[in-house]
Amino acid sequence: GQQLNQSxxxxxxxxxxxxxxxxxxxxxxxxxxxxKQDPGEGxxxxxxxxxxxxxxxxxxxxxxxxxxxxxxxxxxxxxxxxDVGIYFCAGRLSGTYKYIFGTGTRLxxxx
Amino acid sequence: DxxxxxxxxxxxxxxGQNVTFRCDPISEHNRLYWYRQTLxxxxxFLTYFQNEAQLEKSRLLSDRFSAxxxxxxxxxxxxxxxxxxxxxxxxxxxxxxxxQFFGPGTRLTVL
Numbered sequence: 001g002q003q004l005n006q007s008x009x010x011x012x013x014x015x016x017x018x019x020x021x022x023x024x025x026x027x028x029x030x031x032x033x034x035x036k037q038d039p040g041e042g043x044x045x046x047x048x049x050x051x052x053x054x055x056x057x058x059x060x061x062x063x064x065x066x067x068x069x070x071x072x073x074x075x076x077x078x079x080x081x082x083d084v085g086i087y088f089c090a091g092r093l094s095g096t097y098k099y100i101f102g103t104g105t106r107l108x109x110x111x
Numbered sequence: 112d113x114x115x116x117x118x119x120x121x122x123x124x125x126x127g128q129n130v131t132f133r134c135d136p137i138s139e140h141n142r143l144y145w146y147r148q149t150l151x152x153x154x155x156f157l158t159y160f161q162n163e164a165q166l167e168k169s170r171l172l173s174d175r176f177s178a179x180x181x182x183x184x185x186x187x188x189x190x191x192x193x194x195x196x197x198x199x200x201x202x203x204x205x206x207x208x209x210x211q212f213f214g215p216g217t218r219l220t221v222l
Contacts, residue, residue: 003153031209042115042202042213043154050209088153092209097142098167099211101153 006089006102014110019076021105023089031092032072033099034063036085043088047074079109115214117203123220124193131189132217136205143186144211145178146202147171154202160186193221 006023013019023032031050035043047058049065049072056063062075072089089102116135124130136143141162146154157176158168162183172178175193180186190197198221204213 003155006153033211035213040216040218042117042204042216045210045212048210090154090211096167097159097161097206098156099144100156101146104151104153 002100004089004091004100004102006105008105009103010106010108012108012110013079015079015081017079019079019083019107020073021087022071022073023091023102024071025091025100026070027091027093027100028069029072029091030069030094031099032063032065033090033092034061034072034074035088035090037088037104038085046087076107079107081109081111083107084109115203115205115212117201117214117217119217120215121218121220123222125222126193126195128193129189129191130193130219131187132201132203132219134186134188134203134205134214136185136203137207137212138184140205140207140212141183142206143180144204144206145186145188146204148200148202148216149198157188190219193219195221197221 004025034046037043047063052069054065060077064073087105090099118133144159145157148154160180175191178188200216202216204211
């Protein structure tokens, strides 16, 4: 199935460091969603973005809807051990309520 | 209402058997989605409903797969004549606007 390009694929960082990841596509999206998934569980919604250029924060998380509407970015500041997990982006194409997910960024935080 | 629920959480079956999964969405949500997720991948779109109408189906949804949402509330996903390649996590999500909330998933193992 179709999936969005997400990078990096995985990250090992020290506790307290900031993290950046992004999602890119050749298609234009109307909505971007960012999720975190723990093993054996469903994804949990972190941030939703609805307009090009929009910058939205949720605690230590900040996400941006790219100006071209083909990409999105997620930043995590001052990482903590519970940030460990897999982060997914999801984009909604114009004219549909179908979402396409990214390939995921696996984050590991070293204490 | 505490969120999207799925039943069962785990299912082990023998190849060739039929299985059925249930999803109960957040009560006021009119859109319901089914996804499949294999190890190391993001969720892949299978189908979605708006109320009781099935509006879009992925080509991943072969003839052996069928989904229903008869009264616009809960939904079922049936897989007939299961194959080993059907082993995956089956995720349900619901949406009332543009945000999408996932259930915990049903882990299917086909022996």
